[in-house]
Amino acid sequence: MPYDFDGWDGSPATAREIQKQLATQVRLEDDFPELRLIAGVDVGFEEGGDITRAAAVLLDARTLELVAECVARIPTTMPYIPGLLSFRELPALLQAFASLPETPDLVFVDGHGIAHPRRLGVAAHFGVVSGLPTIGVAKKILTGTHAELGLSRGSRADLLDRRGEIIGTVLRSKERCLPLIVSPGHRVSLVSAPDLVLAYLTRYRLPEPTRLADKLASRRK
């Protein structure tokens, strides 16, 4: 067995079983008005990919002020396989997240939520495992199609799966920039997910939680 994570042995059959179990736990619930703390998580790599570096940042939901930041570095155990991203990044992500001094009310995850072939992108998986509300914020589409969207900030279009079901929102977060792909992870509705992303947007393409986590994970500046 080349890999090992919660019973994962690298075979497509095992992957299907794990995804099937987790997918049944994904539920889109209520929305929430008063948020106090929000978090952002992302992953980067070091040593040519041998080391997975996860970052978690905690922000004051009202002022967007950085409250805390944590980094976890662990050996990489799996290769990148489209559709199975969470199995590669979740261990490090959870470790960094667990180091935060407080639990946030909402977590923004770099990657897709339910805008995934099996409705189980890394943001949905993270939500199910942590039990916290999560939103997936990706920079590219993994699956799905959408109509053209406006050029102004805030313009959006539904992301549809092969059957015409809405699985996310293509959102123009900044003018003259490629749109973000926003989808619910856990305990957040399809409608409120993009609104929450807009709520924590400043002058950049990415919302603050994800932007800061991304910067810390890739050790850039």
Next chain:
DNA sequence: GCGACAG
């Protein structure tokens, strides 16, 4: 069988 394909 031939493409598409988050990070």
Next chain:
DNA sequence: ATCTTGTCGC
């Protein structure tokens, strides 16, 4: 994701 400087355009 990561390897990488300058450069075009708002």
